[in-house]
């Protein structure tokens with residue numbers, strides 16, 4: 001998540017409270033053609049930091065690989081992995097809506113479904129990184145109550161700064177660095 005995620009595309013106006021109905025499918029044993037497609041879409045969303053077929057196969061088997069569909073059309077994907085140091089938290093490795101489907105509440109619907117599925121994975125919260133300029137993603141996470149807990153100047157290497165965000169009911173009473181706007 002937020003491996004690239006720098007996109008600033010703020011010129012498209014939001015339709016009033018449209019609520020897309022997304023079906024989430026978990027891919028556990030993706031075929032080679034599926035892996036190739038997902039790797040291509042990941043690169044499209046995150047550029048050079050997009051996951052490879054190798055990475056995606058690992059995510060499918062050792063983590064959670066999800067695709068979101070609307071009226072049987074794929075509109076997005078997400079990968080999750082459990083944090084070893086706190087197994088109640090899942091790291092959102094990547095989450096994207098396909099370019100032609102963005103800015104119409106599908107990101108919100110997708111993340112909402114993921115949050116509602118957390119108990120089914122024995123998890124209570126999510127962790128992710130976002131580029132400080134990715135305003136659409138930051139708004140999305142703010143809507144769900146994610147809190148910024150750190151600013152990481154070179155998290156993905158030189159020049160690849162990110163904010164670390166957490167959605168964790170267990171931390172609500174603890175001190176944080178600031179809200180996403182902080």
Ligand SMILES: CC(C)(COP(=O)(O)OP(=O)(O)OC[C@H]1O[C@@H](n2cnc3c(N)ncnc32)[C@H](O)[C@@H]1OP(=O)(O)O)[C@@H](O)C(=O)NCCC(=O)NCCS
Pocket residue numbers: 001002003004005006007009010011012013014045046095096097098101102103104105106107108109129130131134135136137139140143
């Ligand atoms: C980030 C992403 C998943 C969001 O999905 P989306 O379907 O485009 O976003 P939504 O329509 O659900 O809107 C999410 C929030 O951004 C706001 N938003 C969406 N499009 C906007 C636009 N063009 N201008 C201003 N705000 C916008 C929405 O109002 C909403 O905020 P709100 O809850 O305060 O109203 C999607 O844009 C994407 O895939 N981007 C590229 C990959 C990426 O950056 N992933 C996240 C990496 S951290």
